[in-house]
Amino acid sequence: xxxxxxxxxxxxxxxxAAELEAKGVMCHVSGAYSAYHPRSSTxxxxxxxxVVFKSQYRDAxxxxxxxxxxxxxxxxxxxxNEIRKSTSMNMIRTFLPFLVPAALTALxxxxxxxLVVYFDLRMGRT
Numbered sequence: 001x002x003x004x005x006x007x008x009x010x011x012x013x014x015x016x017a018a019e020l021e022a023k024g025v026m027c028h029v030s031g032a033y034s035a036y037h038p039r040s041s042t043x044x045x046x047x048x049x050x051v052v053f054k055s056q057y058r059d060a061x062x063x064x065x066x067x068x069x070x071x072x073x074x075x076x077x078x079x080x081n082e083i084r085k086s087t088s089m090n091m092i093r094t095f096l097p098f099l100v101p102a103a104l105t106a107l108x109x110x111x112x113x114x115l116v117v118y119f120d121l122r123m124g125r126t
Contacts, residue, residue: 001026001050002057004064013047024074025060026052026083052083 004020007013010032017027030048051057055073062068075083 001052002054003055004051004060006046006048012048013049020049020051020052020060020063021077021080023063023069024071024076025063026075026080027060028052030080060072065115 004014004027005016007016010029013029014032017029020027027052030050032047051060056071059068059071059073063070
């Protein structure tokens with residue numbers, strides 16, 4: 001991925017990404033989900049528009065500079081949606097094996113801490 005531009009307002013970033021995607025260039029807006037949280041908690045102040053495929057970066061620049069009407073090898077909306085869907089599934093498959101043991105370890109630690117507190121309170125009362 002290559003960064004095209006950064007914005008202080010999410011809607012500006014989304015508009016640029018939508019313009020490029022309408023012309024066949026797949027984009028990603030970074031920081032989009034942090035817009036739903038206060039800036040003080042996320043520390044996020046800009047939203048980046050990224051071209052997903054490096055091979056489309058030059059096309060994106062040409063489109064933005066008015067020298068091209070669409071990408072050389074444009075992607076359809078269906079292709080972009082399929083790529084996003086498969087990427088999401090791959091992320092789930094990648095992180096799930098790590099999340100389950102981490103969650104079980106956290107539950108074990110919480111359970112042990114609860115037992116220590118329970119026995120500590122019980123011993124302190126006798």
